[in-house]
Amino acid sequence: MSDPILKVEDLRVYFYTYAGVVKAVDGVSFEVYNKEVFGLIGETGCGKTVTSRAITRLIPDPGRIESGRALFRINSRWVDLLKLPEDELRKIRGSMITYVFQDPTSALDPLYTAGYQIVETILAHNKTHPREAWSKAIETLRRVLIPEPEIRARSYPHELSGGMKQRVVAGASIVNEPRLLVADEPTTNVDVTIQAQMIELLSQLKNLKGMSIILVTHNMGLIAEMADRVAVMYAGKIVEIADVNTIFEEPLHPYTQGLINCVPDPTKELKELYPIAGTVPDLINPPSGCRFWPRCSRAMDICKREAPPGINVSEGHRVECWLYAGSGL
Amino acid sequence: MIQLAGLGRYLVRRAITFIPTIIGITLLTFTIAFYTPADPARAWAGGQKARPEVVEQVRKMYHLDEPFWTQYYFFMRHILSGSIYSPVTHNNIIVEWMQGFIVTANIAVLATFFTIILGIPLGIIAALRKDTAIDNAVRLLALIGYSTPSFWIAYIFVWIFYDVLRWITLVGVPIPSRIITGLFVIDAIILGEFNILDAIVSRLLLPSFILAFISFGGLARYVRNTMLDVLSSDYILYAHARGLPPFRVWKHALKNSLIPVVTVILFMFAGLLSGAIITETVFQLPGIGYKYVLAINNFDIPSIILYTLMTGLFIVITSLLVDILYAIIDPRIRL
Ligand SMILES: Nc1ncnc2c1ncn2[C@@H]1O[C@H](COP(=O)(O)OP(=O)(O)OP(=O)(O)O)[C@@H](O)[C@H]1O
Ligand code: SF4
Ligand SMILES: [Mg+2]
Numbered sequence: 001m002s003d004p005i006l007k008v009e010d011l012r013v014y015f016y017t018y019a020g021v022v023k024a025v026d027g028v029s030f031e032v033y034n035k036e037v038f039g040l041i042g043e044t045g046c047g048k049t050v051t052s053r054a055i056t057r058l059i060p061d062p063g064r065i066e067s068g069r070a071l072f073r074i075n076s077r078w079v080d081l082l083k084l085p086e087d088e089l090r091k092i093r094g095s096m097i098t099y100v101f102q103d104p105t106s107a108l109d110p111l112y113t114a115g116y117q118i119v120e121t122i123l124a125h126n127k128t129h130p131r132e133a134w135s136k137a138i139e140t141l142r143r144v145l146i147p148e149p150e151i152r153a154r155s156y157p158h159e160l161s162g163g164m165k166q167r168v169v170a171g172a173s174i175v176n177e178p179r180l181l182v183a184d185e186p187t188t189n190v191d192v193t194i195q196a197q198m199i200e201l202l203s204q205l206k207n208l209k210g211m212s213i214i215l216v217t218h219n220m221g222l223i224a225e226m227a228d229r230v231a232v233m234y235a236g237k238i239v240e241i242a243d244v245n246t247i248f249e250e251p252l253h254p255y256t257q258g259l260i261n262c263v264p265d266p267t268k269e270l271k272e273l274y275p276i277a278g279t280v281p282d283l284i285n286p287p288s289g290c291r292f293w294p295r296c297s298r299a300m301d302i303c304k305r306e307a308p309p310g311i312n313v314s315e316g317h318r319v320e321c322w323l324y325a326g327s328g329l
Numbered sequence: 330m331i332q333l334a335g336l337g338r339y340l341v342r343r344a345i346t347f348i349p350t351i352i353g354i355t356l357l358t359f360t361i362a363f364y365t366p367a368d369p370a371r372a373w374a375g376g377q378k379a380r381p382e383v384v385e386q387v388r389k390m391y392h393l394d395e396p397f398w399t400q401y402y403f404f405m406r407h408i409l410s411g412s413i414y415s416p417v418t419h420n421n422i423i424v425e426w427m428q429g430f431i432v433t434a435n436i437a438v439l440a441t442f443f444t445i446i447l448g449i450p451l452g453i454i455a456a457l458r459k460d461t462a463i464d465n466a467v468r469l470l471a472l473i474g475y476s477t478p479s480f481w482i483a484y485i486f487v488w489i490f491y492d493v494l495r496w497i498t499l500v501g502v503p504i505p506s507r508i509i510t511g512l513f514v515i516d517a518i519i520l521g522e523f524n525i526l527d528a529i530v531s532r533l534l535l536p537s538f539i540l541a542f543i544s545f546g547g548l549a550r551y552v553r554n555t556m557l558d559v560l561s562s563d564y565i566l567y568a569h570a571r572g573l574p575p576f577r578v579w580k581h582a583l584k585n586s587l588i589p590v591v592t593v594i595l596f597m598f599a600g601l602l603s604g605a606i607i608t609e610t611v612f613q614l615p616g617i618g619y620k621y622v623l624a625i626n627n628f629d630i631p632s633i634i635l636y637t638l639m640t641g642l643f644i645v646i647t648s649l650l651v652d653i654l655y656a657i658i659d660p661r662i663r664l
Contacts, residue, residue, distance in 0.1 A: 053570075056570070058566055058569060058570055060561055060566055061459075061561065090569075090572045090573075090574065091572060092572070093569065093570055093571065093572035094570065094571035094572025094573070095572055098570075098571070099567070099570045099571075101563065101566075101567050101570065103563060106562065106563035106564060107563050107564055107566075107567040108564060108567070109564040109568070109581050109585070110564075110585075110659070110660070110661055111581075111584050111585060111658065111659060111660065112581075117571075120571070120573060120577060121571045121572075121573070124571060124572050124573045124574060124577065125572060156660040156661065158660070158661045159660075169567075172571060
């Protein structure tokens, strides 16, 4: 289990807007291991999507990756994706590292059919005859549980329901058998039965093909069900990282504790019953010191002055909080 | 994609909506003419010095002594059947219109051509080099084009190329010996009449270029903004996320930019087909714009109605074309 395929180190992504510099991701480090599901959780706007996309430099204007490394293992060699020339990175995107985008409706080009967009993804990375690619696309649509895939492949995005589009995007993300799949809210647009089937599918793929998954979500229930390890994000930082049992049974960070305590029903989304008083901080002028202090019931003086260091409280369990200073390994 | 049966039904439906539009346009024009405090019969009979019996005769001929609706009906029936003669020039006004139209259409095609070959590449470059000196230069060009009065730039060009350099002529319109496509330049090339081609170019190039000068900057800005919109869309980012090679990403970007840009060009072209009043007047080109002004000056009511009607028709037809185009390119649109 513990051999990493991706090591992200001190990643910073800023957006240079007219209002000011949005420090969307501000010093994030984590590892993703082979064949694991790595959960990334946190409330809206905390930087989950930006973090997961920055790994392959999918950051649009006015965003810039300020610093950091994203080391990806290819044949026991480590390459820094943040420094790779564009054409080499292109060959990794969509084949070795793939994405299920958060909003499938805007991710699919409205002017091309679902099948076309999957075929395109196949042909970008394989020397296949287009006809062969088309049957592979249909096969893939069948695998992501699309009924009548032959017909659906010829449908335009607007002719498909939200859940169907999500599955098309999921299809495009698995068709080239990636080693790392980034699933950004893969179940928000689908109903509960499909959601269960999608989870089943992802687990199958993980076991069958031996791929790793970065699962980005608000949904604690999904994390509980699927993730092996979890990173909790708050205002552009990872405040706690641990295996899934530890996160649910012994959360250390006050923010994580807030998240866990407020989950009576793990299938409910976090957004709806958000329990911690206060709002997400402004990422242009974040609070000094620990970014959580204005909402933290246990805040101390030092929290307002200095950002807490990352403390490794036990093997694989790291927390950024002054409460645990000195109790590290 | 559109089904042909759907298209047929759509065309019929749209054609029916043409009728009230056309009636509205002509009625409005006629109403203004009707209530203008001047006596058309007297004007057509020769003005202040016209003999009263001639004035009366003209009044009878054009039913000007009858009530509003009878007059309107008379004009419309004869305009639509092509059997009305200008009370001023005594030519069939449809024939006159067509003579003007072919000149205007030639200028419009050339002007649109220049606008496109200047505007689209500049727009794409500006989008790719957003917020750089090139982008700002395009912005400045657009501003200059927008805000330069066309009579001013036309007179400057006439002064340079006619008065000083003597490169151009300002009388008549040279036409090839036969009309094949209707575009003089192309017809002259097909017929191999290169001296006529030369004359055509030196007669039509400058006015066309002036019209293009006024609008290419605007088109470039429009292309730029459309491109930037498309390039910043999620589906382009997702195309990158799927590792598509650059030319495939471009295919997505261009196809999505195409519809709005073609729409703007078509409407621009329709506007040009209605005649460039100022440019045609300065260059003494007997196109629709030039004739329109003459008709107004002469209070030539039938011509005024016809010209307004044709302008309206072009705009209506253009929006129809745009709708059909959308339906062909964009699968979301059903006719
Ligand atoms: N193109 C952009 N321009 C400016 N700011 C941006 C842009 N994209 C993201 N941001 C900012 O970056 C921060 C993180 O955004 P991100 O989309 O990663 O949040 P998220 O955790 O994925 O939220 P959600 O759960 O709603 O998807 C947000 O505060 C957002 O305002
Ligand atoms: S560092 Fe201080 S403010 Fe921040 S979470 Fe810990 S106790 Fe609360
Ligand atoms: Mg997100």
